[in-house]
Amino acid sequence: MIHNKHAARYVSKLSNKLRRRIDAFSCRDRMSGAEGRVLHFLLTQQGDLFQNDIEEEYSLRPSTATELLKKMEHHGLIRREPMSGDARMKRIVVSEEALGYRQQVLQDILQLEEELTRGIPEKDLDVFFRVIEQMMDNIS
Amino acid sequence: MIHNKHAARYVSKLSNKLRRRIDAFSCRDRMSGAEGRVLHFLLTQQGDLFQNDIEEEYSLRPSTATELLKKMEHHGLIRREPMSGDARMKRIVVSEEALGYRQQVLQDILQLEEELTRGIPEKDLDVFFRVIEQMMDNIS
DNA sequence: CTCAAAACCTTAGTTTCCTAAGTATAGGCT
């Protein structure tokens, strides 16, 4: 290794700072941190989504995902519909109420993204994304 | 925003995967996740370290850091010595026992780092580190 | 039909983190 910097530590540190920042989001008084993150994921993803996808996206164990989604369902953020074709799977659907937060959530994320990437050249961001993708491949 | 990729999500996702990976480290059966992370930090840092530094590094509240360090002390991983000059501060010292894990911890980290950066050009890593540093500045 | 695997759930316990309110010390400022 030539670098004296540790990529793992850098990434973790930035991620922790981000968690802090995201906890200050406006909608946060109506849902927990994890619930907010998952809601944002649901709102920006297209196509059918299942518990499986949540587990993969956030590196969660099935039981953790179950508990989290159950809580979101109880809070009225999502519904879970049986999937025709495979009775084991339940499709996750964002509720009407949660769709009302959509604008705010997207706005918050957009603002964070702009703040985060301020002063960073486009080509550097391209490299950054490429490196992260490679790293995710490397350890998966 | 020109990118359709979200830097925040990318970083969080990689960080989660890393946490999983690090939890599988060999010494991990003798300490919890957070304890292991802090121990690694202590072992690779030079100069006096205080609770303050742990809070900053991991974006923790004082009470969280207190609890974590108290647990590490109880598990025999660290000691806390009164600081001459400022009676409010207590210096964190890695115990003899924990120093025994040193080689293993450093080895684990080095291996992860090599695995993580495999196939990524040196100059891309330079950009990567620069971008992360800028992002940390941007949101602090 | 049988059986392994997949998708998800349940339970019970641990770990991590937070808020809110404290103690004690330090370093001003008048």
Place this chain on the structure above:
DNA sequence: AGCCTATACTTAGGAAACTAAGGTTTTGAG
């Protein structure tokens, strides 16, 4: 000296996140 604010850390209590181990039901392959 006395007062005030900030700093460093602590305590108490609770919420959130995670884990391991063991279900259920359904699927799909042999």
